[in-house]
Amino acid sequence: MKKLLLTFVFTLLLFPLTAQDRPNQGIGNLKYFERAYPDITFTRHYDVVSAEWMVEVKVPDTPGNKDGQGKTYEFYWANGSMLPASELANKENYWSLLYNYDKELFDPANYTESERERIKEFGSAESRKNGAGTPMFFFDAIYDSGSRRSLEQHIVRLSFLGNRTNVHERMKEPLRKVEEKILELAKTSPEVKTFLDNIKSNDAYQWRIIAGTNRKSFHSLGIAIDVLPKFQGGKQIFWSWAKDKYPDTWMLVPLKNRWMPPESVIKIFEEEGFIWGGKWIIYDNMHFEYHPELIEFNFRR
Template identity: 45%
Template sequence: MKKQKAIFYILLCWLIFSAPAQNPEMGKQKNTDWAETGLSVKQEIQIFKKCYPEVSFELSWDEKVADWKITVGNYNKLQSYYWCDGKYLPYEEIKNKDKYWRVISRYENKVLDPADFTPEMTERIREFSSNRKTGKVSSKFIFCGIYDGLTRLSTEQHIKQIPFLGRTVNAHEYLETKLARVEKRIQAESQKNPEVKKFLDELYSTEAYNWREIRDVKTRSFHSYGIAIDILPKMWGKKIVYWGFEKNNGNKDWMLIPLSKRWMPPKAVVDIFYDEGFIWGGTWAVWDNMHFEYHPELIEASKYKYR
């Protein structure tokens, strides 16, 4: 029962509630339990500062709005966002804050095994995947400040051809050194790990930048910021790589597909990406096993402990 509850909580990580911001004159913010409210604004700003040292994050209290204001500075530009219970929204979006998820939520570097799902878990995933067009969306506004990604024009000024795993990938210039470290470590691992060598030998494509919305959600994909990368093997069709392909083909029980029938990168490869700040889509309830995103803030936040 404890194991099922733990799995259920991870599946519903996107449903974490947030604590309201406090005026600093009212005293020190309470460091609340993540399972109920998440991190405080001051904790999250420290996480952003640690994960993006090249970017400035200034925190101030806006009396008129009665909320924290975060000013993000990068590429000689300043952009401001409001805390909004961890959603980091521009002023004009405050009125729509109920449409968005938190920016930082619990992330577990762990694959969910459908063999452990209860009927209730299965239905919650099915319901979530069916309502993605009309449900809440992830808030990505603060990443426009971090990556100068407010428009397609500003974004593409920072897209660069980066050598990666024997190919060239179009990605945000911010990832150049990160991908270089990932590549170096994967190549070194392939010299002693046959599974990783096989992964490299069977690699078909690496794709990153693509200005588009997520297929079934009305919000920009992280590919459109150039910080997400898809890695596909040559013969991926022999296994299933992405939940949406199965759902669109009429498989209503796509979430119950055994792990043995899903293509996955070697664990050593996933761990290397994770160590360098990338999360893997194979850990999501709506799994995307070819997909990696640069989100060091989620990995850093997962290190925090709570009462």
Template identity: 35%
Template structure:
């Protein structure tokens, strides 16, 4: 499935533009396929290939990946971006790539992974990481998201938002996700006809928070809420307090050991409805945020097509 769009267009050029015989056309088509497969194989040797290719496959506004100016590259609308050690930068910023935090790409499990017992050294590493983030908050370059979603500041972000009702709750999110979220809702309603647990769960949350112009906690990088690409489900009940690792950390130092059955976890059918439309669930993160869903189809493509 890699390079399908390029393959289709090149074959059409050969078939329509060539004035030779059908045998010659077939030969040239085979040669084109070989060339494209070779290019894909060549590009796959470079650092960042799965991540860049998953982005190209996930979004219509991102071109095919190519090797350009010494790095993997693609064009977002009319602006070129480079892998730049995972920073996704324009040419003007590539020389300063170390000034920026990388974009997050990570393995996304199909099901909740077992809670692993952590060694003392691992616990110390986590604490060191958290302290480092407090002292030197990660600073992601926002140019890629700005180009992809047509947002550069709070004013332009607001212009891209639309207020709707989702599962009966008023919320505001990016206009380009309206159809995706509508399909999520359809899937949830269909599953609820046969899923008693899901029907009960839908009665527990009373608010859906999406657009919010703010940074990720303890960083200088914008939250996906600032783009209108993430939703938080605010529910009633004591268990909801166990939906976010930092909240749990106020009550217990080993927040990472909290059993799944004591966390706020939506039913599997609810999670699957979101994942089927390109959203990922924060409950599968080590630093869990189980009320949180965000639109990251490239993460799902990495897991499915690249076994990332």
């Protein structure tokens, strides 16, 4: 993959920052959510009391049926965090739901010394536990994942690339399209065929908290999937496991020493609304998450 210089802008967008540092995500960016979730109705109005935009989100009971019955939720835009009224006073504790996700993979060899230290701090147990994090309120609304009981009404079992797995019903069709494209490509690409033959499991839904934090994993919503290989060839696949072996230099593991799906496979996932965890600073190379709003925001402006 193409090697690019890590820029200061990249650093700003992927770290938990002070309010002064965070890029402004104006209400105009609501359009990326509207494009990403066409069956969901978004209505906005300005609240003069809080001096914040409010967004009403109507989620249909049946995905895809925009005109059917549904539930309506109210959120404050809050720089793209989509917060309920009860959390507006705590908005500094949350990231924007729209953040930088690059088309190309950055080479860790280009990190400066100060960036390495900042990444190390970002991956520390204290930062993971007490730092700002992803607000889950909007996702809990659209995936009905406020509780495990409500969420599991929407979990379906399917076959993906030769393995059975459980996913949220909203991810069923995007995954079907991903599988169709990958299987077609495998007919002419030895690299993709080898990748498929090496898949051990595809693990998606599992109700759990992210290790070292108090926040739910997107696996808990059934919209994340880990494509685990049978063999890694001695390469690193997950930042936390690498950290156990290289506590001070885990972020510097060369790209050639990290297990990765073929670039063509990653691009297929992205075409269907998924992001790949291998592009995160705290890399998770087996991991894909369904976030069509991020693909719209970063690739289709």
